[in-house]
Amino acid sequence: MGLFDKLAGWLGIKKKEVHVLCLGLDNSGKTTIINKLKPSNAQAQDIVPTIGFSIEKFKTSSLSFTVFDMSGQGRYRNLWEHYYKEGQAIIFVIDSCDKLRMVVAKEELDTLLNHPDIKHRRMPILFFANKMDLRDALSSVKVSQQLCLESIKDKPWHICASDALKGEGLQEGVDWLQGRQIYSILQVLVNIELYFLH
Amino acid sequence: MSGSENKDINEVNSKWLDAHYDPVANLYTFSSCVALADLNGDGESKLVVGDLGSGASNMKLKVFKGTSLMTENTLLDLPTGLVAFHMDQNEPRTPAIAVASGPFIYVYKNLRPYFKFTLPPLEVNELEQEVWSQAREDKIDPMSLKEMLEGIRNKAQVPLSVRSLKFLMLEHQDMESFVNMHKQQPIRRQTVITCIGTLKKNMADEDAVSCLVIGTENMEIYVLDPEAFTILSKISLPSTPAFMDVTGQFDVEFRITVACRNGNIYILRRDSKKPKYCIELSSHAVGLVRVNKNIVVGCTQETLHGCTQKGKKLWTTYLPASIVTMGLMDHKSRGFQAVLVGLANSEVHMYRDKNLVNIIKTQDVITSICFGKYGREDGSLIMTTKGGGLIIKILKRTAVFDEKDTTPGPPVAQSVKLNVPKKTKLYVDQTMRERENAVAMHRAFQMDLYRLRLTAARAYVKALESNLTPMSSSASEPLKMNAVVQGLGPSFKLTLNIQNTSVCRPSMNLAISFWYDEKLYSLKTSFFKIPLLVPGLNYPIDTFVECLSDKGISDVIKVFVLQIGRSNPLLTAHINMPVSEGMALC
Numbered sequence: 001m002g003l004f005d006k007l008a009g010w011l012g013i014k015k016k017e018v019h020v021l022c023l024g025l026d027n028s029g030k031t032t033i034i035n036k037l038k039p040s041n042a043q044a045q046d047i048v049p050t051i052g053f054s055i056e057k058f059k060t061s062s063l064s065f066t067v068f069d070m071s072g073q074g075r076y077r078n079l080w081e082h083y084y085k086e087g088q089a090i091i092f093v094i095d096s097c098d099k100l101r102m103v104v105a106k107e108e109l110d111t112l113l114n115h116p117d118i119k120h121r122r123m124p125i126l127f128f129a130n131k132m133d134l135r136d137a138l139s140s141v142k143v144s145q146q147l148c149l150e151s152i153k154d155k156p157w158h159i160c161a162s163d164a165l166k167g168e169g170l171q172e173g174v175d176w177l178q179g180r181q182i183y184s185i186l187q188v189l190v191n192i193e194l195y196f197l198h
Numbered sequence: 199m200s201g202s203e204n205k206d207i208n209e210v211n212s213k214w215l216d217a218h219y220d221p222v223a224n225l226y227t228f229s230s231c232v233a234l235a236d237l238n239g240d241g242e243s244k245l246v247v248g249d250l251g252s253g254a255s256n257m258k259l260k261v262f263k264g265t266s267l268m269t270e271n272t273l274l275d276l277p278t279g280l281v282a283f284h285m286d287q288n289e290p291r292t293p294a295i296a297v298a299s300g301p302f303i304y305v306y307k308n309l310r311p312y313f314k315f316t317l318p319p320l321e322v323n324e325l326e327q328e329v330w331s332q333a334r335e336d337k338i339d340p341m342s343l344k345e346m347l348e349g350i351r352n353k354a355q356v357p358l359s360v361r362s363l364k365f366l367m368l369e370h371q372d373m374e375s376f377v378n379m380h381k382q383q384p385i386r387r388q389t390v391i392t393c394i395g396t397l398k399k400n401m402a403d404e405d406a407v408s409c410l411v412i413g414t415e416n417m418e419i420y421v422l423d424p425e426a427f428t429i430l431s432k433i434s435l436p437s438t439p440a441f442m443d444v445t446g447q448f449d450v451e452f453r454i455t456v457a458c459r460n461g462n463i464y465i466l467r468r469d470s471k472k473p474k475y476c477i478e479l480s481s482h483a484v485g486l487v488r489v490n491k492n493i494v495v496g497c498t499q500e501t502l503h504g505c506t507q508k509g510k511k512l513w514t515t516y517l518p519a520s521i522v523t524m525g526l527m528d529h530k531s532r533g534f535q536a537v538l539v540g541l542a543n544s545e546v547h548m549y550r551d552k553n554l555v556n557i558i559k560t561q562d563v564i565t566s567i568c569f570g571k572y573g574r575e576d577g578s579l580i581m582t583t584k585g586g587g588l589i590i591k592i593l594k595r596t597a598v599f600d601e602k603d604t605t606p607g608p609p610v611a612q613s614v615k616l617n618v619p620k621k622t623k624l625y626v627d628q629t630m631r632e633r634e635n636a637v638a639m640h641r642a643f644q645m646d647l648y649r650l651r652l653t654a655a656r657a658y659v660k661a662l663e664s665n666l667t668p669m670s671s672s673a674s675e676p677l678k679m680n681a682v683v684q685g686l687g688p689s690f691k692l693t694l695n696i697q698n699t700s701v702c703r704p705s706m707n708l709a710i711s712f713w714y715d716e717k718l719y720s721l722k723t724s725f726f727k728i729p730l731l732v733p734g735l736n737y738p739i740d741t742f743v744e745c746l747s748d749k750g751i752s753d754v755i756k757v758f759v760l761q762i763g764r765s766n767p768l769l770t771a772h773i774n775m776p777v778s779e780g781m782a783l784c
């Protein structure tokens with residue numbers, strides 16, 4: 001990210017704020033992931049089921065993330081759609097062990113992708129195939145097959161195998177997301193430049 | 199409702215997600231032997247199944263977690279019922295499993311055998327006891343033992359024990375060894391459990407301590423203490439219970455609804471030792487489910503009845519196939535309750551009251567249905583099939599069940615009342631007249647009809663005789679002709695198609711003549727000869743007609759087919775000329 005860092009610094013867009021929605025079924029590890037991404041002194045010890053949603057902030061080398069950590073429980077899932085407009089990126093967390101509810105995750109993802117606030121936007125989506133440490137976890141490839149991720153054509157997406165308890169795989173995902181955000185900012189800048197050239 | 203719409207309901211707008219289907223899960227069971235319970239207290243419900251195996255071997259208590267089998271324990275005998283219940287106040291609140299099988303209830307805690315309850319022995323026939331004691335002392339031989347037992351069986355009030363009944367079934371050569379093997383043991387008569395349920399002790403909470411309620415073959419119902427397994431209450435029934443539903447609390451007020459083998463449903467209350475209400479069904483019950491305060495019973499006659507808890511019948515629905523199993527769908531978080539009915543045509547119908555709200559098509563006939571929280575998902579539907587398969591479906595979060603009936607039936611428009619005008623005086627008078635003079639009217643009608651027929655026949659004969667038809671009926675020259683008029687006017691093209699319909703005789707010396715009003719029409723040639731007509735071929739003959747009038751009137755042109763040397767035409771055609779539109783427009 002060194003080059004991007006410098007570039008971002010030169011262009012004066014350092015620490016741009018990005019709103020991210022963290023979605024996924026209950027017990028998939030959304031809060032644990034977000035918790036792990038926070039600086040170690042701010043991390044909570046006990047993770048309890050989220051009620052409604054919570055807002056978390058953390059910074060990476062070049063961006064400042066504001067994460068809407070939504071509750072995944074069935075009765076709160078209808079809250080998700082009210083935050084789609086504000087989100088600039090989505091983190092979708094999947095419990096790789098819960099084979100039974102893979103269909104539910106797929107259903108929620110399909111509903112999400114077909115929502116009018118999401119459908120025509122090129123929002124980057126980062127998938128975490130979480131709980132990779134468990135014995136009977138599906139691989140990230142299997143998860144992406146089960147969720148038919150290859151059919152998402154109009155949005156950039158990326159899937160990472162992760163273990164939120166140890167923090168494995170999280171940085172890879174966040175780096176991808178950061179790269180996407182900077183890429184989109186650069187694209188805007190290039191467009192502005194082209195506009196002035198003409 | 200059309201077929202495509204039906205398909206729509208079942209597939210495209212399906213309310214269910216197919217979470218798991220294992221056609222070879224090797225699960226052979228019924229709804230009474232399936233339960234969902236959070237056995238480990240970790241917030242994830244497991245599926246507990248009393249597997250009947252092949253019916254003679256491989257009886258197992260299986261526990262599923264997610265899509266895979268977690269543990270299995272061997273059962274000694276066929277399970278007849280299985281319930282999960284809280285038997286103590288210990289923390290964490292993990293339920294115990296009670297499996298009813300034969301005269302025993304096996305209680306498992308943490309999936310380990312914990313306690314075995316045995317039904318109290320029944321009184322033994324004294325005569326039978328005496329006969330066996332004689333046999334023990336070798337005073338009587340097996341043959342006379344058999345005769346005496348048969349005598350007791352036919353007369354006695356108290357039925358024989360299982361041992362004596364088994365003995366009576368034996369062949370002659372096996373009797374001796376059977377007697378020698380069993381004669382030392384005292385005779386015991388025991389009944390077996392037919393159904394099992396749970397009843398909260400004194401609290402209505404979800405995880406409150408529950409009593410076991412069991413129905414037995416000897417027409418009794420016992421309520422057992424949850425900790426000591428002593429009999430708290432005993433109620434006699436007029437028949438053997440087959441299906442049971444229990445609601446309420448033992449210490450406060452409870453209600454036990456039992457469908458019995460005599461085709462009646464009895465409703466028992468806390469304060470009465472006898473059934474309080476009785477519902478007499480027209481056929482035997484095959485399933486019993488309580489929805490809120492109503493009872494829904496499935497019968498062998500492919501019907502579903504709804505009754506109040508006081509035994510008043512509310513509705514009846516006819517099903518497309520016979521019922522295999524029934525289950526309650528209680529979606530607590532949405533406050534939705536419905537009855538799931540597994541049918542012999544591999545469908546599961548969901549009824550809300552008498553309305554069919556959803557149909558689930560399955561790969562095989564469903565033998566057990568269980569709806570509840572499985573894993574972490576509240577709306578899970580677990581079904582096992584006749585072939586031993588396991589189907590798990592999850593209710594979609596967005597699924598909404600319409601109140602209205604989805605049964606294919608007459609369209610709504612059919613029941614809209616038509617605005618029929620009131621009967622006028624004239625109408626009434628006419629009706630009166632018709633009623634009084636029916637015979638005379640009928641006769642008058644018949645006479646006119648005959649006259650009409652006669653006139654028609656006469657006209658027909660006349661037409662045939664004078665060859666006025668476009669079909670020649672004479673045997674010598676069978677001909678057929680039709681005419682086509684083309685054009686809008688004032689010029690028309692007239693095409694006559696002439697065909698010789700004889701088999702092999704060609705027609706010769708024919709001519710065509712036209713007759714028309716010369717003030718209206720002019721024809722280029724009004725008479726011409728026809729060439730030789732080969733049988734079967736169609737000869738088109740064209741001529742042009744000019745309309746002379748500009749008044750927009752038309753007339754008939756008659757075409758005669760003549761044979762040279764004969765005065766009568768062979769056939770006649772009348773061509774109704776169209777109005778000349780060309781003239782009219784000018």
